[in-house]
Every structure is written in C-alpha cells, then in structure tokens.
Amino acid sequence: MYVLPMKSLLTLTLGLSLLAAPVFAQTSKNDVVDFGEPKPLTIISEDGTHEFQVEEAKTLDQQARGMMFRESMEPDTGMIFEFEEPKIATIWMKNTSIPLDILFVRSNGKILKIEHSHQPYTLRSASSEAVIAAVVELKGGEAKRRGIRPGDEITHPFFSN
Secondary structure, eight states, X not given: OOOOOHHHHHHHHHHHHXXXXXXXXXXXXXXXXXXXXXXXXXXXXXXXEEEEEEEEEOSHHHHHHTTTTOOOOOTTEEXXXXXXXXXXXXXXXXXXXXXXXXXXXXXXXXXXXXXXXXXXXXXXXXXXXXXXXXXXXXXXXXXXXXXXXXXXXEXXXXXXX
C-alpha cells in the first residue's frame, strides 16, 4: 500500500474535484446573470449592528458567477450564496478583481469562519472546513473595519433566526 503525502493527496483531490466539476462552473463576462434586487442583511457583533444590502446567489448559475467581473463594490453591499443543502464549501476568486471578505455561515446564522481580504484573481480556494449553509461576501476589509468576527450572528430571511 502506498500512502500519498498530504500535499500530493490534496493536489490529487483538488484535481479530481476540478475534473468532476460541471460545465456551469465556468462563466464569461458577457453572460447575463440576474440576481434580482438586493435584500437587507444584518450582522450583529460586539461592536454593534451592521446593515448591508446583498444580492442573493441561489441558483447554480448565480453561484458560478458570484462577484466575477465586478470592478468596484460599495462598503455596505455584498452577496449571499444560499445552499440548498448544508455542505463544506470552497470559494475562489477567478475573474474577481476586488478583494473580498468571505464569511462562512452555519444554518443558524452564526459566522463559523472569515477569510479576510481574499486576494483578487487567485485560484487558491478558501474553504469553510466544516459544514455550512451559506457564504456571505463583503468588500475586502469590511469585516475587520466593523469588528465582525466568527460567532457573530447574521440575520437574513435565509436563516431561521
């Protein structure tokens, strides 16, 4: 029996995941993806209540597009990726030109983990490392600037809080 070193195993796993990825995972700048009108989302932290207007990525097409090809973002806006079933999620920044704070959120609305100012255009994925129900993306630096931390609660119609 041959055991792959962890780095090789991770590379093999990521490679197989990419090979098995459905065609919808790619999107081009000219694709039209309608996210509808932004909806209110609130994050309650020790430092206060933080209000955002977020686009909702509910469908696979919307989730594949995400924040790609955007050139700017206001500090009080974002996007929520709503998953049909809780899962371990990974996010990448392909074709995304602005840094993003990536908040991995459990089904009760509690933030599990934050990836701060994830680097634009990188193919390095950020993983929730545990089962979550949603991902919220904010303008890079907003979570630190506002004192938003893991354990803080997000209120939005998607969550049962």
